[in-house]
Amino acid sequence: MTELKDLETKAVPNWCPGCGNFGIQNAIKKAIVNLNLEPHNVCIVTGIGCGSKITFWINTYGFNSIHGRSLPVASAVKLANPELTVIVVGGDGDGYGIGMGHFVHAMRRNIDITYIVDNNQIYGLTKGQTSPTSEKGTKTKSTPFGVIEKPVNPLSLALSADATYVSRGYAGELEHLTKLIENGINHKGFALIDTFQPCVTFNKVNTYEFFQKRVSKLEEDSSYDPTNKLKAFEKCNSDTDEYLPIGLFYKEDRKTYSEEETGLEKGPIVKHDISNIDITPLMEKFM
Numbered sequence: 001m002t003e004l005k006d007l008e009t010k011a012v013p014n015w016c017p018g019c020g021n022f023g024i025q026n027a028i029k030k031a032i033v034n035l036n037l038e039p040h041n042v043c044i045v046t047g048i049g050c051g052s053k054i055t056f057w058i059n060t061y062g063f064n065s066i067h068g069r070s071l072p073v074a075s076a077v078k079l080a081n082p083e084l085t086v087i088v089v090g091g092d093g094d095g096y097g098i099g100m101g102h103f104v105h106a107m108r109r110n111i112d113i114t115y116i117v118d119n120n121q122i123y124g125l126t127k128g129q130t131s132p133t134s135e136k137g138t139k140t141k142s143t144p145f146g147v148i149e150k151p152v153n154p155l156s157l158a159l160s161a162d163a164t165y166v167s168r169g170y171a172g173e174l175e176h177l178t179k180l181i182e183n184g185i186n187h188k189g190f191a192l193i194d195t196f197q198p199c200v201t202f203n204k205v206n207t208y209e210f211f212q213k214r215v216s217k218l219e220e221d222s223s224y225d226p227t228n229k230l231k232a233f234e235k236c237n238s239d240t241d242e243y244l245p246i247g248l249f250y251k252e253d254r255k256t257y258s259e260e261e262t263g264l265e266k267g268p269i270v271k272h273d274i275s276n277i278d279i280t281p282l283m284e285k286f287m
Helices: 021-034 051-056 070-080 092-098 100-109 154-160 174-186 208-214 229-236 280-286
Strands: 042-046 061-064 085-091 114-119 165-170 191-196 215-217 244-251
Touching: 021 051, 021 085, 021 114, 021 174, 042 051, 042 070, 051 061, 051 085, 061 070, 070 085, 070 092, 070 100, 085 092, 092 100, 092 114, 092 154, 100 154, 114 174, 154 165, 154 191, 154 229, 154 244, 165 174, 174 191, 174 244, 208 215, 229 244
Parallel strands: 042 061, 042 085, 085 114, 114 191, 165 191, 215 244
Antiparallel strands: 165 244
16 A cells, blocks of 8 residues: 655755645645555656656656656656556646647647646746736736736636646645546546646735635536536636636546557557667667
8 A cells, every 4th residue: 555655755845835836745645645556657747847846756756857848758658658647747837838839739639647737827936927827917027017918728728629637726725636636647538637826935916815715616516517518618717806616627538549549559668579679770870
């Protein structure tokens, strides 16, 4: 049985005290334990950002990729070895900014990975510039007169790109977020868990107090049907100054990319016998 102590590392997080990333890290670890996943069968892939340092602080396999490129790396990991549980963690700038193109294609392909986005509506690592999810009018070092663009709506975008598991959590609701992650891992296909993550240092608007007054769990609305895509679109666009729904917005069952990839019919690529393959001509051509 996997225990929390099995996921501990010698290094400890250097996030700011009170950072929402602590809640997300704890939720991921609890989900791994609750699902009894063996650490050596889990791979966490990250990009660049505060939350992307998480690979150093959870004792599983990990790959810290370059900025915005976590999803193609994670896709390659999953295709090479579909038996691995692949979790991707990154910020809103990493995933919805420079990584936006990869975000859309990973969803439409239905790669069987779980993508947790630390959405703090700010660039925290680079000291507080606006991100793709910053509200219009937000004043920061890079936008002293207020940002003029409308923010990205990752949930609506995910539905448009045919993601098969679309959800949103909140770092201040640990048990609820843990359950979303567990269900996302169990889901066969691309699972998005956009997560409200307070940045206590640079975002003085979207604080724990701000979210605590506004978040509302979809699971508490017995009339909401997460298999109805039209209703999901409506709910994804229902955010107001007083109401921010969290939970599972949409879910459908569809074959994953790995299930339809003919190159995997003989089993995981990592288990193929390549002992009789001579790569010398290839090396001579390109080296």
